[in-house]
Amino acid sequence: MALKHATPMLDELEKGPWPSFVTDIKRMAARKPMCEDLLGLLEMSYEHKEGHWKHGGIVGVFGYGGGVIGRYCDRPDLFPNVAHFHTMRVNQPASKFYSTEALRKLCDIWEEHGSGLTNMHGSTGDCILLGTTTDQLEPIFYRLTHELGMDLGGSGSNMRTPEGCVGRARCEWSCLDTQDIIYDITIKYQDELHRPMFPYKFKFKASGCPNDCVAAIARADCSIIGTWRDKIRIDQEAVRAYVGGELVPNGGSHGFEKRKLDIQKEVIDLCPTRCMEWDGKNLKIWDEDCTRCMHCINVMPRALRPGTDVGATILCGAKAPILEGAQLSSVIIPFMKMEPPYEEFHEFVEKMWDWWMENGKNRERLGELIQRLGLREFLKAVEVQPDPRMINTPRFNPYIFYDPADVPGGWERDAKAYRERHHA
Amino acid sequence: MSEEAKAKILEYMKTQKKTKLYFNDLCKAVPELKMREAKKVLNELVEEGKVKYWSSGSTTLYMLPGEDDVAAEEEKMK
DSSP states (O other), X not given: OOOSSOOHHHXXXXXXXXXOHHHHHHHHHTTOHHHHHHXXXXXXHHHHTSOOEEEOBOOOSTTOSSSEEOEEESOTTTOGGGSBOOEEEEOOOGGGOOOHHHHHHHHHHHHHHEEEEEEESOTTSSEEEEEEOHHHHHHHHHHHHHHSOXXXXXXXXXXXXXXXXXXXXXXXXXXXXXXXXXXXXXXXXXXXXXXXXXXXXXXXXXXXXXXXXXXXXXXXXEEEEEEESSOOEEOXXXXXXXXXXXXXXXXXXXXXXXXXXXXXXXXXXXXXXXXXXXXXXXXXXXXXXXXXXXXXXXXXXXXXXXXXXXXXXXXXXXXXXXXXXXXXXXXXXXXXXXXXXXXXXXXXXXXXXXXXXXXXXXXXXXXXXXXXXXXXXXXXXXXXXXXXXXXXXXXXXXXXXXXXXGSTTOOOOOHHHHHHHSOO | OXXXXXXXXXXXXXXXXXXXXXXXXXHTTOTTSOHHHHHHHHHHHHHTTSSEEEEOSSOEEEEOSSTTOHHXXXXXXX
């Protein structure tokens, strides 16, 4: 099909072995003039080596302060069909369980009211519907809510759409009901999800076990990661079967051929805390030294399983590298049972938000605020005692913070003079 | 109380040089209110159409309906 605009540079992106987004947009351009103009605008951006989108503006549908990201083209004279090209974020079902019927319906609605282009899924987890006009926002929202029972997700300075791993629905290692936790957060904090109130974005992500399949520790301001506080369950017969070559290691992830597992080299020596021992017949684990890295369980899934006294570790402060560089979450609550109705968790969340709202600067993520004011201030605000599990090496990193008010006589110190001698 | 706070916020917005303001900045207009209460007042102002949201996609700001308005910008495109 002949396109309205010549796209020699974009055409280069169709070559090679990988699927091409250019091919996808061209396919859609046969039915949607919006997609033709999108290709033309993109080609022009490549030619000029600068973007032609003006971002910002509209935020949502009536009563909502998020879920729509306004995008406008700065050359509507050349590309009138993408003069408005707003993005809609649709809250995905927990763990992304859809029926094919729901997905077809979602695509039909989008093709009727928007460009038909989707991004399934965005890094927030939402279904991203790319490109529609302002007058179509309310009709789309009406059909999403009435025909599909789906809602818009979070954007801007809102709580963002919470995301969880597949959890107990399909994973034998999950220590948490991640779907229920995500549903609870979504419903409990509807106001925070749809109406902006924070200094910046705030993300929750829940992983059922320390394998952390949704990368909560790297991406969420509040990461909920499943763990256990009793012992790893061991089936010694199955351990011997791995060593004897009767079972395929790693659940077949690295090849299905049967081979003898070198348990010393592949498991024991790779344990980060050296908390395991193999005497040729039995595997011994000193669980008190285990840091829940999951390596041994991943290698021998038929022999080892997480314990049965399960719950979650709550970590805070992860973010991507926009202002201060990437940051991983830090352990704040080493173990919480995380059982419905999750009251303990809600209390923690609300204390955390109050502190962030009172002290956070504009566009300052929770992790950056903790870094600026210190972990001690954060722990005081959320009423959690310092714990050696919050840090990497307790003997080297001081984790007990004395407050002058708590010590008889107190003391005074000149923080500015200290910083002159010890640069941060 | 709510009406008084609304008036203070609107007055504050009118006296600022910037057309778009962060939530934290608007809270300065009503220091007697807790942040969550201030947010409720702002939501009411948005519902009444006296204040509008503006979002870059990652951050949300508040503005008075006026010239620097998305609706006005869209009108120009027609």
